[in-house]
Amino acid sequence: MTAPEGNPAAGGWSEPRATALLVLADGTVLEGFGLGATGEAPGEVCFNTAMTGYQEILTDPSYAGQIVTFTFPHIGNVGVNDDDTETVNAAAASGVRGVVLHAAITEPSNWRSHRHFDAWLKARNIVGICGVDTRALTALIRDNGMPNALLAHSPDGVFDIPRLQREAAGLPDMAGLDLVPLVTSAQRFDWDETPWVWPVGYGKRDGAAHKVVAIDYGVKRNILRLLSKAGCDVTVVPSTASAEEILALKPDGIFLSNGPGDPAATGEYAVPVIKELLDKKVPTFGICLGHQMMALAVGGQTMKMKQGHHGANHPVQDKTTGKVEIVSMNHGFAVDPASLPSHAVETHISLFDGSNSGFALTDRPAFSVQHHPEASPGPQDSHYLFKRFVEMMDKEKAKTAA
Ligand SMILES: NC(=O)CC[C@H](N)C(=O)O
Numbered sequence: 410m411t412a413p414e415g416n417p418a419a420g421g422w423s424e425p426r427a428t429a430l431l432v433l434a435d436g437t438v439l440e441g442f443g444l445g446a447t448g449e450a451p452g453e454v455c456f457n458t459a460m461t462g463y464q465e466i467l468t469d470p471s472y473a474g475q476i477v478t479f480t481f482p483h484i485g486n487v488g489v490n491d492d493d494t495e496t497v498n499a500a501a502a503s504g505v506r507g508v509v510l511h512a513a514i515t516e517p518s519n520w521r522s523h524r525h526f527d528a529w530l531k532a533r534n535i536v537g538i539c540g541v542d543t544r545a546l547t548a549l550i551r552d553n554g555m556p557n558a559l560l561a562h563s564p565d566g567v568f569d570i571p572r573l574q575r576e577a578a579g580l581p582d583m584a585g586l587d588l589v590p591l592v593t594s595a596q597r598f599d600w601d602e603t604p605w606v607w608p609v610g611y612g613k614r615d616g617a618a619h620k621v622v623a624i625d626y627g628v629k630r631n632i633l634r635l636l637s638k639a640g641c642d643v644t645v646v647p648s649t650a651s652a653e654e655i656l657a658l659k660p661d662g663i664f665l666s667n668g669p670g671d672p673a674a675t676g677e678y679a680v681p682v683i684k685e686l687l688d689k690k691v692p693t694f695g696i697c698l699g700h701q702m703m704a705l706a707v708g709g710q711t712m713k714m715k716q717g718h719h720g721a722n723h724p725v726q727d728k729t730t731g732k733v734e735i736v737s738m739n740h741g742f743a744v745d746p747a748s749l750p751s752h753a754v755e756t757h758i759s760l761f762d763g764s765n766s767g768f769a770l771t772d773r774p775a776f777s778v779q780h781h782p783e784a785s786p787g788p789q790d791s792h793y794l795f796k797r798f799v800e801m802m803d804k805e806k807a808k809t810a811a
Pocket residue numbers: 471666667668669670671672696697698699739740741742743
């Protein structure tokens with residue numbers, strides 16, 4: 410345990426007392442200092458290598474059921490603001506369960522900051538720990554995979570360690586977990602009557618708007634923003650919407666969102682709907698979980714990754730153009746490219762490990778990517794994919810008009 414400088418909870422350098430523990434499923438206990446909400450948070454521990462964007466990461470509903478370890482040591486020092494939250498659905502306020510930091514949170518120093526990061530974590534009920542050797546924890550995840558853990562924060566420093574170890578060992582595996590119900594919207598939002606409708610005129614192209622139905626498996630705000638900016642009228646429907654309900658909205662295109670958990674666990678309700686929509690040849694674009702579910706819908710398979718991809722500087726190659734893009738990634742499952750049928754052509758690959766990062770159908774207007782083209786970790790290399798989706802809808806519309 411490293412006593413973080415300036416942390417009042419540390420009790421000075423001489424006798425720091427742990428006020429938080431990260432208890433891994435194998436019984437390993439990492440001691441540190443509590444921050445954010447108090448209490449106990451169960452989850453799968455992953456690491457994220459991004460140096461910026463902690464607010465976007467911690468409000469991305471795809472992290473539901475997970476505890477995020479930041480490899481970057483200083484997190485929280487630019488505070489939090491009201492604009493960068495990725496959660497759209499208020500009910501999904503605490504997708505992520507916990508946060509593991511190296512250094513203590515400092516006073517915010519940024520002109521955009523509205524709030525102290527620690528107060529924000531508390532308000533969103535996210536349990537946190539700092540003072541952890543996050544390099545060692547990351548190396549452990551790299552070598553052994555993402556472990557389940559209980560993150561306990563108790564300001565009085567009293568912990569029942571054997572119970573925490575027992576409970577951590579008994580947590581369910583992420584593989585097989587459908588976490589979409591935790592984060593999806595509860596009902597369909599009518600285009601004209603919902604605050605989710607992006608204001609008319611917000612970055613829209615003149616005329617020629619496409620009506621896009623976005624299926625919300627835990628959608629990120631910036632995806633809706635960029636769809637809107639690319640010229641789409643967006644209606645958000647819950648993950649349980651039927652193909653019939655969706656088709657009744659007469660969409661020019663379908664968007665399949667990102668989301669948490671195991672894509673294969675959504676096979677009962679989401680995948681058959683996607684299959685039906687694809688069979689109707691409605692132009693379709695999927696991101697991350699949406700990409701994985703689209704692969705399942707065409708008969709492909711997904712698999713659990715060992716350490717997953719969570720970061721903001723992953724190189725991906727667009728095989729259709731040869732171009733390399735620097736992208737944000739956040740996934741613990743991946744599409745097995747060998748399982749894809751012959752009418753699904755791999756379009757993108759991760760240059761870190763060669764894993765699949767996108768495919769397109771050759772017999773239907775549909776494509777999807779594993780990475781996050783909406784994210785802007787500095788580079789905005791993948792924003793062109795929204796344009797590609799709009800051009801696909803333009804083409805399909807021209808076909809039906811002809
Ligand atoms: N960002 C996402 O949509 C994540 C997809 C899926 N839950 C995974 O971990 O692979």
